Amino acid sequence: SAVISQKPSRDICQRGTSLTIQCQVDSQVTMMFWYRQQPGQSLTLIATANQGSEATYESGFVIDKFPISRPNLTFSTLTVSNMSPEDSSIYLCSVDKRVTYNEQFFGPGTRLTVL
């Protein structure tokens, strides 16, 4: 498995500002993922972050709004830019450890509220 931490665990932000969420893993992983979970909803994949390459974004998500960094094999950041109340969600990072086949392990999430 993998131990994943996220910072901050929660935040309340004003519209128009940006927030950077950090994800730290206790071991080296190739693939890291960022998900959004809107209130009462399921998880939606935002992007895949591989070390040494640009993040790959899913349909409906763009780099200008959700820039991602992946400077090494244990760390990634997701920035939520120019926030609006619609960005209020839980943001989760996950990693693919490939213990047997592709298995993802999730961080505790960052609960974001935009006023």
Next chain:
Amino acid sequence: AQSVTQPDIHITVSEGASLELRCNYSYGATPYLFWYVQSPGQGLQLLLKYFSGDTLVQGIKGFEAEFKRSQSSFNLRKPSVHWSDAAEYFCAVSAGGGTYKYIFGTGTRLKVLA
């Protein structure tokens, strides 16, 4: 395209009763299937997974799930529910074979009555 359906948004059971949470998937080949649990304010914890082989898989916390290809289902079961099982449960599917993306169902919120 792959999809996952969890028909039950909310389920309420009494403590000690049995539980079955439904999950149906749409995928052309045999998918990789997962059940995750999310307790309030927590991240997702993997309960169990199916890749191949025995269609009845055992997981943590006394949960099991059965893969039924003919019904495109992967239902989660527990013979006796504990109050601490109250949480949101998500079924997920992956195409596997190097395709890493997960598709999640909409989740089932379980309430346990004392």
